[in-house]
Amino acid sequence: MDFDQPEASSSTRGRSNVLYVPETTYDAQPQPAFQYRSIAHADPVICIDNGSSSWRAGFSTQSTPYIDRPNVVAKYKERKQGRNIMLFGRDIEADANSRSNGRSVFDGDLLVHGDVLESALDFTFLTLGIDTARIEHPIVMTERLANPLFTRALTSELLFEMYNAPSVTYGIDSLFAFSRQKHSDGLAISMGHNATTVIPVVNGRGILSRSKRIPLGGVNMSELLLKLAQLKYPTFPLKVTIPQATFMARETCYFSTDYEAELRTLENPATLSAMTKIIEFPFTVPDVVEKTDAELAAQSEKRKEHGRRLQEMQKTQRAEKLAEKISALEIYRNILLQRSLLAPDDFLDLVLSETDFESEAELEAWVKKTDADIKRKQKKDAGEDAEPEEDPVFPMVDRPDEELNEDELREKRRQRLMKAGWEARVKVREEKERAKERRLEDERKEEEARLADPESWAKRLRLEQEAVMLRMESRKKTKSQRKDRKSAAAQSRMKTIANLAAEDKVVNTKKRKKGDDDDGFGKDDSDWAVYREVGGEEDSDAEEDDLTTLQSIESRLLQHDTTFTEDDTMVGRAQVKNALINAFVRGGAADRFDPTDLRQSYQLHLNVERIRVPEAYFQPAMFGVDSAGLGEVAGWLLNGFEEEQRRKMMQCIFVTGGASSIPNFIPRLRNALTPVLPFRAPLKIVSSWDGGDPKLEAWKGMASWSVTDEAKAARVSREEYMEHGADWIKEHAWGNPVM
The missing domain is CATH 3.90.640.10 (ATPase, substrate binding domain, subdomain 4)
Structure with a gap:
């Protein structure tokens, strides 16, 4: 390519x-047809550079090829109108159907598809303005180095049998390009689409027996x-x-x-x-609809209105629930008022039948609690400050069991549980308050320390950051070592498993019965670390705590320490490291x-x-790729000649092809050749004759050579083709020899 x-x-x-x-x-x-009549009187030669990547064609009287397109053809049937379509070159990119049907004349570096070549020739002759059944101009076409006879025969058959061409001549593209040089000795290096060839030229003739091909x-x-x-x-x-x-x-x-x-x-x-x-x-950037200020204001007002409706709905629901509680409270209060009018057993039967409570005490406790909740909510709705919550009273907890009957004993057990729950909640609440006070005190002290000595404060936090990151790194390292059975961490884990298996007592998986011996495992928190060690799992809680602590430290340092940057954080250090x-x-x-x-x-x-x-x-x-490099091949070829001949050839190392236009190619080739050639021997590397495009050198050389006497003598006429067959060729300085 x-x-x-x-x-x-x-x-x-x-x-x-x-x-x-x-x-x-x-x-x-579309490419317009050439004005054929303007050059018909000059009897020019049709020059075709049939490259595996590009197809270049034109008349020898032109300075550049009129057609320069990719050597690809697409033939398919158009569905809408039912027409057969043939596209050539870059036109196959018109749609997906044509792209999927694109075919090249070549398979690798070998011309095998005659039908595709026929389509390319049809396009060429029509574009050049030749619409007659017979081609009246000689044709010169390029071919590969050591081109097989069957591919040349395929091309000759098309040109002579289908287009009635008067004569055809074939030549190697890189040698045609070299023919434009002033030197008659040198190297012709062609950096083609599928291969790179190096051909030595001696006395104005390619020495194909010493040529080399690199499959790259x-x-x-x-x-x-x-x-x-x-x-x-x-x-x-x-x-x-x-x-x-x-x-x-x-x-x-x-x-x-x-x-x-x-x-x-x-x-x-x-x-x-x-x-x-x-x-x-x-x-494709997703479409983002930008709204006007009026639309944004209307949308904001709509959200506010929706929020107000939700608040009103919630307020209505709270009022309904409060009314239901008040109604239920009145009913249960009326039941409690009948306590003085009935016997204890009859009143208990009334409570069990009319309510969901199991005792008189439960009913009384619910009435008291609900009454306090209703008063608190009513004051809150009225905007008044709520009264502090009264501590619950558990009168039966302190009474001896001997003074209580069976119902009162049940009530005492219930109140004992309620008291334990209340005390636990109070303890948790007090602990939260103390933790909050400690946190506020720590923040105050830290702020005072930061203001008093910012450098010491920052240094202390940096040391804490280092300690946390060291713990996290150590934990990660231990986790990775457990995957290696020869590491110390893995061997320690196996030792723990072996010690557990060697214990005299065997753990009974069934439910332990009352009176069985208890080994006491689990009473100490360190016992549960055995499971983590044996299982090889890291302590996720400690990892999460360290990560939270690290984020807090780094956020404070980023906020107050100007010398601490994103690159100093754990993430930043990892990125700098990588x-x-x-x-x-x-x-x-x-x-x-x-x-x-x-x-x-x-x-x-x-x-x-x-x-x-x-x-x-x-x-x-x-x-x-099992091949020597371009520098080695070119140096080996040059060193294979005698000193005088090598000196002449070193004055014209000619490179052509699309890849030769890559920057620094000539200096790179010079650096590769200088160590393998004689010391301080003059070396000249060129890529074009007049500073033109290296990719067009083959066609320009072919166009210049096609009108010479040597080219006329090398033409194979149609009569010679009919007499000797498609394998008949005439040797010349820039073509393949008879094989």
Whole structure:
């Protein structure tokens, strides 16, 4: 894949290190047909650069190819109108149906799909304005290094049989590009879509017997960057495509002139952050309806009105409940008034039959309590201060059992329980009051200490923070050690289990009967620590208490100590400790990652990947490719020639292809070749003849060569094709030899 696809420019939108991935690469403007009549009299040659990534075609009289599109074809039937549609190049991005039907002429680096090639040729000739049944112009087309005969035969059959071309010539793209150079000796390096080739050129002719091929190209770089991004961000919300990965590689990657040395500098989080590029993908912001001031005021008034209605409803419900209590109180008071008129047994029968109480004392206690509650609520509704609650009286608790009958004994037991509950509640209330007073006193003393000596106060709190964090770290360390059976914590746990199993007394799982011996386990709180130790569970209560204490200490220090910052907190220390990881994943941004921020969720941060991906050309083994690097291959080829011939070739190391436009490529190749070549030998590396686009060098060289006498002599005519067959070719300086 050439590093010029998709066509889109990055935007900065406020931050220089942010690149915005375009939403689409589709160009809605159709390519107009060429004015064929304007050049028909010149009898030009049709030049076609059939690359595995890009298809470039035009007439030899043109300075640049008229057609420059991705080499992809989509053929499908349009459902609405029932028409057969054929799209070529970037037009297949028109909709999902065309994208799913896109096909390339090549399978890897091998041309195999003749029907797709036919569609590409149809588009080419029609766009060039040739609408006749016969092609009247010679055709020159590129092919791969060591191209198999069957692929050349497939192309020749289409051009001669279907389009009646007068003649066809094939040549290697990188050699066509080299033909534009002034030197007749050198190396032709082509950094293609699926492979990189290195061909030595001697006396103006490619020496294909010494050529080398590295199975690594632009598409592998895009796939590698995509895999690294997926590994780095496994939960990324979008599916990143190969064209988008190519865009990221083209816009962010560069060759490191000294890869190992630059990697060592990236151990510094600041350096890693400085080289980070943020890639932001398009996302849809949820629509937020902004209301006017009048609408907000109306909404606020509506909420207030709703609150008033709820208050009125609650007030009505409280009044109804109070009325029910008053009614029930009157009924039970009338029952109590009959106590003096009836015998004790008859009155007890009346209480049991007319009420839900089991004794006269319960009824009397309820009447007294309810009467006090009603008076308190009535005073509260009237806005008066409530009278302090009277302490309950339990008269029968102090009376001896000998003086009481059976009913009074039951009442005494009930009052004893009520008194115990009352005393427990009073004790808890008093303890809360004392705790509140102690807390207020501690806060007052701490505030006085802070105002009297702020430095000592801050130092003491910092020591407390250190102690708490040390406990938490020790607890975490112990928990992790328990997973290792050879650790001291795990061995101590096993020792405890062994001691429990070796005890003489066996725990009976059945319910202990009265009179059985009790071992006394559980009376001491330390006994229950055995279960935590054996179970290997950390004390969650202690962890929670330490966390609460730590948060309180850090909040006070942040509020009053100007030297204490977010980086000094436990969370801040962890982030500083992991600054390198933070710089690698999030670029070491000053703003911490916020999962609720939609923009941050759609961002990728590329840093090490920017130099790691291109380095695959020089160290393919890093990514599982069993091949020597580009520097080794080029150096080995140059050293295989005699000294004088090598000196000539070193004056023209020519590189072409889309990946050769990646920044720092020529310095990186120079640094790789210099150690393996003779000391201080002159070395010249170029990427284009006149400072033009390296990706167009093959087509321009082909167009210039196609009108030479050598090109005319190398043409295979239609008559020769009919006589000798599709395997017949004529050798020339820039083509494949007869195999």
